[in-house]
Amino acid sequence: MCGVAGVFFRTATSVDTTVRIAGHMASALVHRGPDDGGQWIDRDVGIALIHRRLSILDLSPTGHQPMVSASGRFVLVFNGEIYNHLELRKELEREGVQAPLSGPLPEEEGVYAPWRGHSDTETLLAACERWGLEETLRRAVGMFAIALWDRAERQLHLARDRLGEKPLYYGWCRGGFVFASELKALRRFPGFDNPVDRNALAAYLRFLYVPEPWSIYQGIYKLEPGCRLTLTGEGVTNLPSAPPHAPMDARGLLLRRWWSLHRVTEAGNAAPLGDEVAAVSALEERLRESIRLQSVADVPLGAFLSGGVDSSTIVALMQSEAVAPVRTFTIGFEDAAYDEAIYARAIAHHLGTDHTELSVTPHETLDVIPQLPRIYDEPFADSSQIPTLLVCRQARRHVTVALSGDAGDELFGGYNRYLWVQRIWTKLAWMPWPVRQAAVRLILSRSVDRWDTLGAWLKIRVNLLGDKAHKLAEGLSGVHDLDDLYHNLVSEWKQPMTVVLGAREVSTLLAHRDEWPVLREPEHRMMYLDAMTYLPGDILCKVDRAAMAVSLETRAPFLDHRVVELAWRMPLAMKICGGVGKWPLRRILYKYVPRELIERPKQGFGIPLAEWLRGPLRDWAEDLLDERRLNDEGFLNPVPIRRYWREHLGRRRNRQHALWAVLMFQAWLEART
Template sequence: MCGIYGSTIVYNESQVKEKLRRTSFRGPDQTGCKVYKSDNYSIVFGHNRLSIIDLDVRSNQPLSYLDHIEIVFNGEIFNFKDLKDKLHKKGYTFKTTSDTEVICAAYLEYGENCVNHFNGMFAFVIYDKKKHQFFGARDRLGQKPFYYYHNRRDFEFASQISSIQLHNTNLTISEHAINSYITWETIPDPLSIFNEIHKLLPGYAFVFDLESGKLETKQYWDIDYKGENIFNGDYKEAQSELKRLLSDAVKIRMFADVPVGVFLSGGVDSSIVAAMATHAYDTKVKTFSVKFNDKGFDESIYAKKVADHLQTDHNIIECNYNEGIALIDNFHHYFDEPFADSSAIPSMLLAKHTKKQVTVAISGDGGDESFSGYHRYNWINQGSKFMKIPYPIRLIMSKLTGLAPHYKLKIISEFMVYNSIESIYIDSKTDKSFSQNTGLKDPKEVDELKYLLHNNKNLIERVSDFDIKTYLNWDINTKVDRATMAYSLEARSPFMDYRIVEFARSLPSEYKFKGKNQKRILKDVLYQYVPKEYFDRPKAGFTMPFENWFRKELKEYVLTELDTKSLMEIPGINYQDVSNKIKKHMDGNANHYPLIWKLLVLKQWLNNNKGYEIR
């Protein structure tokens, strides 16, 4: 896990060093930089290394392979040993024991198709001196970030936007990206906060021709949203295959030349990862969880119970108010652009203290999307039954239930007037706090809607596909990457092994979600390791007690940062409506902490990035 950088724009030496230093927290073990010149162009490659595999200086980057390949690479290729053996038999030689050389050899052997041979999380760029081109790619699910600037002549790329932003005088802030952020709580791919910088989409590769300045991107992988690949075995066979895949996914992610641990929340996903890790590891596995002092937010007791059963070396990290506030103040420095998932704060705390003992942490991220684990899958399933009622009757029912004083009935009343359950789902996941009169594209109109709005699969499968392409990529992966990299900790998730994602997409829905039993098949695998009664409780989220903090300890901070004048400076929002919501929250009449946190993060970013035109 590292930070990569490269550019065809000519910067002086001190500027390049500053760009690399800005994100040195991603790789504090070594900083490398090379300049390549030809008659027609000049190139700089930079790399901040977090040493995980082959700690020797021979694996430092930028790395040269043979006489004409240069590479900068962020991430891990988990199947690199098997791939290395195959390439060795084809005549390729290797001077290191790292996975970086394997990418180079695979590129030479398989060309642009090499990405289909990689099982991992990655973002890399290869400079092919013979072809006078860059070839690069981002992993299938977007675990590793890749930002780029392209003006039809020059090309600049980095793991984080701030490395491109420094000394680049051609940037403007995107009002559409701000509206998208307010709508989705994050900035959807391929957008960034700047109009001129983009994200390479997950599952995409690119070629940049250094002579012409032409950039071409191409998708090499996607989920099967058409429902063409169907598992034909029975439930027991599916259970056996899932156990095999998960076990291998955990095992290959436990390999490292540095200490490895496991994030353990006590939920289904992290517990099954911890269980399989204990079986794959020869020594006692270290596990880590967060404890909140605020009532109603402490789930650490469940993690401790699982850890005791698995006999792990368990570490409970206490989250206190002062430490949480300190992270809020520096939030923009690590996330680089507005990001509103408040669970990023406890994720950063977990990473900060975990790093004191290990350099790699295995997580359970990605299980909910593939195996129908979120609460919303249950209510969307129930709500779809209401949508079968003829619309005129639903309209009457809506008016009647809307008169009831009960809050939940009022929500049901609002949903009954929708034309489709898909529209309800989209609105439930988005915020309408921006003004529709901006003249810009509606931020809800994302290309990923194609994974939801079709008839190839049933509703739950389509919702899961949509979440994999949106929430998992835009939110979860961004949060995990930035929160862990802020403390030079590498996070690996077995559930994002593409083999498991593809297998889960092939399973019948009832294998994953039957009756009210969500993640059915995953639980049945888990219960082979940990007693079922440990999980007879409601699913918990990974959140901070911001609702109370904003009314008490942080009240003055919120009212100062988000006063009327400050709200009017934020483009695209209905500041009067937002101001009323903040007042209702402070009065205890509503819970609008997600909106308040979202605007605090945005305002902090704007305050630290003054001088840019917004358009």
């Protein structure tokens, strides 16, 4: 895992200036790569490639980046891992590749010509030289953000992995084109003064993250998952008039999608698997292969274990393949409603892992909050970012690489909305519009606490029932079909343009139904949309920034694209059975872990944020939400914000997530001034 950055200047710039700028940008990414760093500068064109290295494979200098190809034509910086690089290397050997030029010849035994080391970077570069970038991307299994400079064609190529595990920002600012793994490196570019994008800010308040391809800054974008961008010198001076969406062919800029989840979902649904036993067996073998590949490292390796289905499945398969106990990590809280450590502990004991559990106090958890604006670089309001950072910090004391269970929900139907939305809509859709809206008002007229009390009395086994009842009611407000309901459920501020002054609604995938794949079941549509938006924008961003803040590499076996493609060949009835999601994973997991250790209501990875805002965080929040302050800053309308704050303090409504979004923007704004 590493950090990459680079600049492509509009006009000729001295080498000394370029070196100084590159050094400033690299220093902002040291946490992503504390082990080594390098720069490569083309004197004639005015381009610089920058790299910071966290050594995982080939710890020797032969893995140093930037790396130059054997012919001298290509220069590469790369963040991520190519898990099948040894297989690719064998193919290249059969075709007679030559070694890259950069780096000293190795002194250790066992490294043979034509390779100078055993890093995946060297393999990736040789593959680009032999097969071209697009074919190399198709053959690669891994997570990556790549910058490749073609010295012959004078073209800069940027590429991002299929599902968006590794981040890559790019854009235009005063003096040239810039790109980097994190925004903090771009802000080190001299004269960076790109203003806050108010439209992106409104989208952030809706979704609690800034969705691709936007960033919080005007003129700076995120390369979408599965996309590649090619830029020539002409493109450095030709700024696009609108946010770049694939496909785009503008003067000096080509943007296209090299891998499409849209095509994968339609192909999978067109050729579904019919034999459930065979499908589950194939999934287990595919997951085993993914875990074997992702367990290759020259540094200590472990796994996160929350006690849920996803992480438990990964750990169970890891342990079944391992000759020694797998290192596992979990985090516990004093509040029992948010503490899954007891479940993780039981599963770790049953599997025989080397388990480490960290129990944190509210004070320790609250101490993390001031660090969040620096870590996440742009406003980010998934409050599980706090326990995620804490468990990453804990794991990094023992290992350098940790496997996670991310994406199990999106692939196999794990979120509550997949289980309940269709059934609820079926029961309510027949109601005349006025009756349905009256039901919404009735639900919202009862406080969260009253719904929780009623649920306990009726013995309804749903965690945080009151919160979920209110969320559902708000989701039903003003909707006309099930897809509208989904859009409402994933929206926190339903009308963010009334909150952000001078903002317009950005056009996201959720609003363009004509761009969705043809999927009969609404659950599958929701799973596709989550995988395209929520997964890269929230889940993978959250884990990447938290892990990289402490120089920890995380890997997600479910995101091997062959696992993804197999999952989409499974009919919905194989994924959700009897109102229970992730059925194929449960079938696998029950072979290793007793069912009673797993079967419980889905909890999530959260914190008691609602009570913290009314208690220990109240003064901090009051300062950031001060009406005069909001007016002076000029970004947010204080009227709806103050109303939400009063409702939350008075326990009439639980506004924790909407308020957290505002607070994280305010804290980010304060940190950058």
